[in-house]
Amino acid sequence: MTAIADIPEAPRAARRPQIGNPVLRWLRTNLFSSIPNGILSVLLLAVLARGIFSFVQWGIANAVWLTPANDSSACHAVRGVGACWAIIPEKYRFILFGTYPFDEQWRPALAVLLFIALFYLSTRRALWRRELAYLWIAALALISMLMWGGIFGLSFVSQDRWGGLPVTLILATFGLAFGFPLGILVALGRRSKLPAIRSLSVLYVELIRGVPLVSLLFMASVMFPLFMPNGFNIDKLLRAQVAIILFAGAYLAEVIRGGLQAVPSGQYEAADALGLSYWRKNRLIVLPQAIRHVIPPLVNTFIAFFKDTSLVLIIGIFDLLTTAKTAIIDPAWQQFSVEVYIFVAGIYFVFCFAMSRYSRSLEATSER
Amino acid sequence: MTSDAPRPPPRRRFFGAFGRRELKGLFWQVLVVGIAVAVIAFLWSNTVTNLSARRITTGFAFLGREAGMPIADSLLAYNPRDSYLWAFVVGIANTLRVAVIGIVLATILGTLIGISRLSANWLVSRLAAVYVETLRDIPLLLQLLFWYVLMQALPAARAAFRPIEGVFLSNRGLILPAIPIGAPQLWVLGTAVLGLVVFYVIQRWLISQQMRDGKPRLAWPFALGLLVVLPAAVSVLLDVSWRIEWPELRGFNFVGGLTLAPEYFALLIALVTYTSAFIAEIVRSGIQSVPRGQWDAGNALGLRRSFMLRQIILPQALRVIVPPMTSQYLNLTKNSSLAVAIGYQDVVSIANTTLNQTGQAIEAIALIMAVFLTISLGISFFMNWYNSRIALVER
Numbered sequence: 001m002t003a004i005a006d007i008p009e010a011p012r013a014a015r016r017p018q019i020g021n022p023v024l025r026w027l028r029t030n031l032f033s034s035i036p037n038g039i040l041s042v043l044l045l046a047v048l049a050r051g052i053f054s055f056v057q058w059g060i061a062n063a064v065w066l067t068p069a070n071d072s073s074a075c076h077a078v079r080g081v082g083a084c085w086a087i088i089p090e091k092y093r094f095i096l097f098g099t100y101p102f103d104e105q106w107r108p109a110l111a112v113l114l115f116i117a118l119f120y121l122s123t124r125r126a127l128w129r130r131e132l133a134y135l136w137i138a139a140l141a142l143i144s145m146l147m148w149g150g151i152f153g154l155s156f157v158s159q160d161r162w163g164g165l166p167v168t169l170i171l172a173t174f175g176l177a178f179g180f181p182l183g184i185l186v187a188l189g190r191r192s193k194l195p196a197i198r199s200l201s202v203l204y205v206e207l208i209r210g211v212p213l214v215s216l217l218f219m220a221s222v223m224f225p226l227f228m229p230n231g232f233n234i235d236k237l238l239r240a241q242v243a244i245i246l247f248a249g250a251y252l253a254e255v256i257r258g259g260l261q262a263v264p265s266g267q268y269e270a271a272d273a274l275g276l277s278y279w280r281k282n283r284l285i286v287l288p289q290a291i292r293h294v295i296p297p298l299v300n301t302f303i304a305f306f307k308d309t310s311l312v313l314i315i316g317i318f319d320l321l322t323t324a325k326t327a328i329i330d331p332a333w334q335q336f337s338v339e340v341y342i343f344v345a346g347i348y349f350v351f352c353f354a355m356s357r358y359s360r361s362l363e364a365t366s367e368r
Numbered sequence: 369m370t371s372d373a374p375r376p377p378p379r380r381r382f383f384g385a386f387g388r389r390e391l392k393g394l395f396w397q398v399l400v401v402g403i404a405v406a407v408i409a410f411l412w413s414n415t416v417t418n419l420s421a422r423r424i425t426t427g428f429a430f431l432g433r434e435a436g437m438p439i440a441d442s443l444l445a446y447n448p449r450d451s452y453l454w455a456f457v458v459g460i461a462n463t464l465r466v467a468v469i470g471i472v473l474a475t476i477l478g479t480l481i482g483i484s485r486l487s488a489n490w491l492v493s494r495l496a497a498v499y500v501e502t503l504r505d506i507p508l509l510l511q512l513l514f515w516y517v518l519m520q521a522l523p524a525a526r527a528a529f530r531p532i533e534g535v536f537l538s539n540r541g542l543i544l545p546a547i548p549i550g551a552p553q554l555w556v557l558g559t560a561v562l563g564l565v566v567f568y569v570i571q572r573w574l575i576s577q578q579m580r581d582g583k584p585r586l587a588w589p590f591a592l593g594l595l596v597v598l599p600a601a602v603s604v605l606l607d608v609s610w611r612i613e614w615p616e617l618r619g620f621n622f623v624g625g626l627t628l629a630p631e632y633f634a635l636l637i638a639l640v641t642y643t644s645a646f647i648a649e650i651v652r653s654g655i656q657s658v659p660r661g662q663w664d665a666g667n668a669l670g671l672r673r674s675f676m677l678r679q680i681i682l683p684q685a686l687r688v689i690v691p692p693m694t695s696q697y698l699n700l701t702k703n704s705s706l707a708v709a710i711g712y713q714d715v716v717s718i719a720n721t722t723l724n725q726t727g728q729a730i731e732a733i734a735l736i737m738a739v740f741l742t743i744s745l746g747i748s749f750f751m752n753w754y755n756s757r758i759a760l761v762e763r
Contacts, residue, residue, distance in 0.1 A: 030490035037489050044491050196397040200404060210741045212702040214716055215733060223729045226418045227411045307507035314509075314709055321510055338521075341514045345506045352505035 059083045072332045084336040088343050091327040095344065098163015098318045104155065107146045108166040114143050115169045123358055136177060143170070159237050163318030165347065167237070171244055171309040171319065176302055179248025186253035188282060191260055201253070208250035213311050216243045221315040240312050248305055255297050259290035299359035303352050310348075320344060415730065424727045431456070437721050439713050441629040452722055459718035460739055466632065466714065467701040467743070470639040474700060475693075477640060478647025485652045496648065503645035509706055512638040516710045519630040525621055534614050536622060542633050543615045546626035552608040559602045563594035570594075631712035635704065643700045647693065654689035655681065686758050694751035698744050705740075715739050 032038040062082025066089060067074045075084035088095075097105045118139045121127055127135075147166065150156035162170075189201030208216070220243035225233055263286050271281040291298075310321040318326070324344040328337040419426055431453040439446050443461045446454065484496035503511070520539055523529070528538035536543040547553070567590055574585045603610075615625030628636070658681050666676035705716040713721075716736055723732040 030488075033488055041489060041491050044495065048491075048495075194393050194397045196401050200400065207737070207741075210744045211737050212705040212716065212740060214705040214708060215719075215736045215740070218716075218720060218723075218736075219733050222723060223733060226415050226729060229414050229417075303505070307505075310507040310509045311706070314706075321507065321513075325513065337517045338514070341510060341517065345510055345514070348507055348510065349502070349505045353501065356501075356505060 057081075059085075070332070072336075075333075075336060079335060083339050084333075085339060087328075087333050087336045087339050090333070091330075091340070092343075094164075094327050095320070095323050095340065096164045097166065098323045099161050100163060100166075101155075101157060101161065104149075104157060107149065107154065107157075108162070108164070111143045111146045111166050112169060114139055114146075115166075115173060118173075119355075140174065140177060159235055162237065164323045165320050167318060168306075168309050168320040171241060171312065172302070172306045174241055175244040175248045175305055175309070176252075178245045179252050182245065182249035183252030183256050184287065186249060187256040187260055190253065190257055205250045205253055208247055209254070213243075213247055213308055214314055216247055217311060217315050219243065236315070237317055240315060240317050244305070244309065244312075247308075248301075251301055251304075252298070255294050255301055256290065258297070259292075259294035260286065262293045263289050296359045296363045299355055299362070303355045303359075306351060306355070307348065320347065422727060426728075426730065428731055430722075430726050430728050430731070433726075435722070437718070437725065439718070441632055441712065452726075455718050455722070456715065456735060459713060459715035462707075462712070463701075463704055463714040463716075463739070464743075466635055466639065466704045466707070466712070470636055470643070470700050470704065471697050473636070473640045474643040474647055474696075478644035479651050481644060482648035482651025482655070485648060486655060500645045500648050503642055504649075508638060508642045508703055509709060511642055512634060512706055512710060515634040515638050516630070519634045522630075525617060528617075534625075536615060536617075539630060540621065540627070541630045542628040543622045544626045544628070545612050545614045546624075547610055547612055552606050553610070555606060556599050556603045556608055560595060560599040563598050567591055567594045629712075631707070631710050634710060635707050635712050638706075639700055639703060642703075643696055646696050646699075650689055650692045650696065651685075654685040657688045658684045683758065687755075690751060690755045690758065694748060694755075697747050697751070701743050701747065702740060 031041040058081065062078055064074045064078055064082060064084050064086045067086040069090070072084070072086075075086055078084070093102070093105060097108045100108050118136065121135065122132060145151065146154070147162060147170075148157060148159070186201045186204060189197045190205065192198050192201070217240060220239040221236060224239050267285055267289065268281070271285040276284065309319055312319050313322045313325065316322070321344060324340050325337075328334055328340050416426075432451050434449055435452045435455040436448050437455060438448050439455065439458055441462070442458045443465050444458050446458045481496045481499060484492050485500070487493045487496070519541070522537060522539045525536075525538045525540050528536040528540075528543075530536055534545040549557075567587075570590050571587050574587055578584055602608075613624045615622045615627075617623075662680055662684065663676065666680050671680070704714055707714040708717040708720060711717070719732040719736045723729050726732075
């Protein structure tokens with residue numbers, strides 16, 4: 001490991017004269033600034049080159065990109081030396097949309113596009129107004145209509161046939177849409193002066209945060225029927241969704257509480273002085289400031305939920321990861337799970353990376 | 369809760385005269401608590417009815433019954449005829465085994481990568497950044513399944529990889545040479561731990577002496593005596609053997625050495641690499657939070673770089689690093705429950721099997737919650753203690 005040299009650099013008054021080839025100069029300052037650094041760079045370059053070379057050999061040069069439908073013999077021929085990307089065109093419809101009726105799969109595809117549009121619009125600072133909430137309600141209603149159907153000539157598709165990417169997006173987005181108001185209420189409850197409400201909020205947050213999401217999901221899938229009156233039952237997807245909302249509520253409450261604490265007490269006092277009621281004070285004065293403070297951590301929390309929705313695999317709900325895992329059960333393609341996992345990891349990565357970039361740009365602008 | 373008074377009324381205790389504000393507050397509390405109690409009572413009565421309909425008796429009596437489930441990989445001795453209670457204990461030991469080792473390894477790896485991100489070497493810092501970005505943006509469960517598939521694709525025991533002599537990597541897992549630890553070895557290790565405690569007390573005393581008269585005192589002779597000479601003497605006196613046991617291939621499997629089963633190994637790698645990406649970011653921001661003036665001041669005093677890092681920069685960076693690190697440790701422990709997806713039998717997996725076998729859903733979930741809440745509280749308690757030790761002491 002090289003010494004930490006990024007921050008502590010003394011102001012470089014006596015720089016080396018800027019002469020010579022700029023490429024060589026860059027190489028010298030960034031890779032070969034000292035002898036140990038030079039040795040390290042050469043070693044790393046060698047390892048990296050080797051790694052990239054073998055990956056290119058496996059993933060591109062020796063890979064099989066397309067095979068005739070349902071025929072994996074070409075892939076079996078290169079097994080161990082080349083990747084079998086042909087499994088992706090073979091299975092992508094199942095991985096992305098699960099068991100949704102094949103001819104109707106344009107509906108979940110459209111739903112995914114709507115989700116992406118919704119996320120994109122939510123990042124526009126100019127749209128951070130009350131209308132954004134209406135936009136969310138409208139978009140989520142439209143997505144539900146597309147997925148379920150049953151009106152406007154769309155055939156009805158029950159939710160046990162949903163699967164793949166739309167399910168992942170639904171679990172994460174609805175978790176946020178319902179968990180957010182819940183989180184606001186609980187955060188306010190935790191800062192309330194009323195002891196009973198405060199302790200109930202603390203109990204809720206600490207209980208949920210203290211246990212793994214897996215056990216909450218188990219609870220939703222196994223114990224929910226026990227909690228309900230005899231004969232009453234709701235769908236498995238909805239139960240998992242409720243567990244994710246409760247989970248999201250507790251974590252979002254802690255983030256929002258951080259924002260509430262950052263609002264100067266003068267703001268509260270000013271609102272009191274104006275004679276505003278508790279709810280008006282929070283709605284008009286405190287919350288708008290508090291939430292603006294915590295938008296970057298909120299985005300980070302959302303990234304975490306987006307990844308955590310994959311845990312529903314454990315209770316057998318067909319999200320993106322479960323469909324991927326199911327797609328490779330097929331005996332002909334069983335050996336090529338690594339390729340499928342890389343494909344799905346790429347999808348998750350694109351969503352999470354975009355969000356984390358956005359969160360970082362927000363932090364950068366708020367620091368200015 | 370309107371503030372109708374022109375000036376804030378004096379705060380009254382609960383049994384003071386009730387003003388309008390207090391009455392309103394009381395009303396809200398009664399309402400919320402009433403709703404909570406009603407919901408819980410409703411769920412409870414449904415549960416009792418449902419359980420009696422299924423002829424399941426509530427209570428923890430089932431813990432004494434024979435478990436009958438196999439546990440492939442366990443730290444403690446176990447066979448299927450043992451009780452459910454013992455199966456749970458074995459599960460807890462398995463959870464702790466992956467969590468404790470995972471926390472130690474993730475801290476080391478994360479710190480190295482966090483420091484690498486700040487390296488002056490462009491290649492090192494870029495590689496560290498790519499590592500962090502990639503691992504953070506892919507779900508842990510997906511990474512876990514990926515590692516597990518790779519483990520299963522390893523060659524059979526006969527064709528095992530041998531990266532170093534005595535280390536085998538095959539589809540049976542990772543096999544390492546080990547020193548068998550029995551009662552005599554434990555005596556020696558116990559002496560060393562005792563020596564560490566005594567040394568800690570002596571060192572505090574030495575520092576307090578130095579604080580009084582300003583004369584530095586040497587601590588290392590005590591360390592040498594208590595940590596090396598004393599355990600070595602006990603080892604010689606008791607004639608303890610420290611023979612290394614080398615694993616050997618016999619037939620289709622390995623004999624001797626320490627075996628990390630593929631499930632355990634995959635879980636450990638996934639948890640360590642995933643968490644280390646988050647720890648790296650915490651370490652990086654902690655070091656960056658130390659103002660540059662501190663480095664300049666150290667340079668001006670002519671201090672050596674390593675001394676500066678140890679005595680000036682790290683103590684200040686740790687104040688920023690420790691609180692978020694605590695939540696990463698908690699996350700790693702909670703994430704170890706993903707073991708159920710690949711069949712490593714941690715406490716969640718065993719509770720799940722118990723639940724399927726006995727139908728004691730409430731008890732099983734209550735046990736999971738109790739275990740994780742205890743572990744969480746334990747980690748929080750330790751980290752809060754550590755945090756208060758390193759916190760800024762202000763006059």
